[in-house]
Amino acid sequence: MTNANxxxxxxxxxxxxxxRYIHVRxxxxxxxxxxxxxxxxxRIRQLGTTYLVFHGAEHSRFNHSLGVYEIVRRIIDDSFKDREHWDNEERLLCLCAxxxxxxxxxxxxHSFEKVFHLDHEDFTQAIxxxxxxxxxxxxxxxxxxxxKVAEVIAKTYKNKLVVSLISSQIDADRMDYLQRDAYYTGVSYGHFDMERILRVMRPQEDQVVIKSSGMHAVEDYIMSRYQMYWQVYFHPVTRSSEVILSKILHRAKKLHQEYYSFKIHPIHFYSLFEEEVNVEEYVKLDESIVLYYxxxxxxxxxxxxSDLCRRFINRNLFQYVEFSPNNEQMMKLMELTQLFKKAGIDPEYYxxxxxxxxxxxDFYRPGEEEERLPIHLQMPSGELRELSRQSDIVDAISGKRRTDHKLYFPQDFIEDLSTKRNIKKKIQELLEL
Structure with a gap:
């Protein structure tokens, strides 16, 4: 089955x-x-709870990982082959990473990581x-x-060109998930001309650069990413399901800490609850086990x-209103918190x-917590220029962080407050933030 090399x-x-095809030789x-x-x-979905909003989003991290491998294979076997600055001895290392x-x-x-203080990159390296x-x-x-493979994934490997193939502002990881997630969610936002981008990628000493003739394809890629985040990844209903998922895990963890007696012992969760998870226990976890519990x-x-689990399983999600964390709305939130308590609805979970x-x-900002290596265009003269200095479209969004806040609550619980009409009315008035 295998030849000498x-x-x-x-x-x-x-x-x-x-x-179309993913090739393995x-x-x-x-x-x-x-x-x-x-x-x-x-057995791990690529987009977590997004399937509750976009019903086609059932694809897995297995699909995505193969896709990232295929893009890197095409870059190094086609675009980089025999070019200066590329050492083919790094080929298998790149493919494995x-x-x-x-x-x-x-x-x-991501919900699991926040609740149980985990980091998937740490577990990637541990595995x-x-x-x-x-x-x-x-x-x-x-x-x-x-x-060496672990170092590439951790971004600490000595050859930064190798790292940039799977972790930069234009890398194989993003190029696959944008197209794959767009395909499975059925939206058009994530599509861009990847073929063109692959053709104009060039290896430099410490990163991949783009021939200036490919600038418009890169603009399209960046705008695709922007649209996918706000139309799919941050969809407010997806976020509602993630809020409930997170609260289920918080509640189960708290009950365990209070020595609550579960009807069926959650043996797969014990190490998570204690935040002492080893690799062997971790690799036994998948979404079918979580959904069983x-x-x-x-x-x-x-x-x-029990209520939160019913909501998640049956897709009876929380409603939401727009929220701004200014003084006025924070005062309203404090008032709402007290009214929820009077109504017998625990505000910690609802x-x-x-x-x-x-x-x-973003362009390069030295010393910041998350330093982002900018995308560089290679001009016909060989000079490198940072993308936003050449592109008006990219310049318009460079360095501009967009943030969105929403307040989630169970509309049905509020509607059921028929015996507490005054409280119900005040809650409804305040929720017209």
Whole structure:
């Protein structure tokens, strides 16, 4: 099945709705895909709770990871081949890092991370470096190879060009998820001319640059990203489902800390509740397990946990109003909090301010917590110029962070306050923020 240089004797392909075909010729990549840790990604949705709004968004992190691998393969096998500044000895390292970059994502990843103080990038590196099937496969390339792959994903690898392929403001990760998420949600915002971008990518010493003739394709890519964040990723109804999901996890964790007796012991959650999760326990977690507990928790005696789980499972989500964290509205929120308590509705779980924020493109700002390497255009003379200095479109949004706040609450609980009409009326008046 394998020839002397580690190639499969026959190329393997995955049929893919975004890239048409994903090509695998290297035995190392084929064997990594077959590991239990990588196969787990089939059971983790790429877009978390977004399927409750865009019903087609059932695609997995497995799909996405293969897509990122394919884009990087095309860049280095086609666009970079035989070019100055590119060392083909880094090829397999790039492909492995692209394939494994999301390996540590957990079920409903971002909500889980916030509640249980986890970091998927830490777990990605722990899986790559730990006693795992992935580590065993990577070690075939040498004892230090897993460490190099982990360093690329952690952005600490010495060759910054390699890092920029999967982590920069125009990288394979973003190029795949924008197109893939647009395809599966059925929206048109995330589409851009990736073929053109791949053709004009050029390797430099520390990053990928873009030939100036490809500037308009890059503009399109950045605007696609901007639209996807506000029309899909930050959709207010998706955020409502994430608020409920987060509150379920907070409630279950609190009940465990108070020695509540669950009808069915949540054994898969114990290490999460204690915030002492090891890699072996972590890779056993997937969304089917979490949804199983949400199903059984509907029957729990704790009214808050059972209600929140029913809401999530049956898509009975919270309503929302626009909210601005200024003095006037913060005073109203404090008043609402007291009224909810008088009405017997726990505001900790049923009155929630949720904020979303995105910075679509930024130029280099040294010393900031998140330093963003800018996109550079390569002019015909060979000179490099930062994108926003050449593009009026990009300049208009550069460095401009957009933030949005909403207040979520259970409309049905408020409607049911028939015996507390005065409280109900005051709540309804205040919710007309």
């Amino acid at each position: 580690g190639k499969l004797t026959e190329e393997k392909v995955f049929k893919d709705p975004v890239h 290297d035995r190392l990549i084929w064997d990594l895909i077959a590991t239990r840790e990588f196969q787990r990604l089939r 692209a394939l494994l970059h999301d390996l540590g994502h957990g079920p409903f990843s 790559i470096l730990g006693d795992t099937e992935v580590n065993s496969v990577l070690k075939r390339m040498g004892a230090t190879f897993p460490k 949400f199903q059984v928790w509907q029957e729990e005696d704790d009214p808050i946990l 009155l929630v301010v949720d904020s979303s924020s995105d910075l679509p493109y």
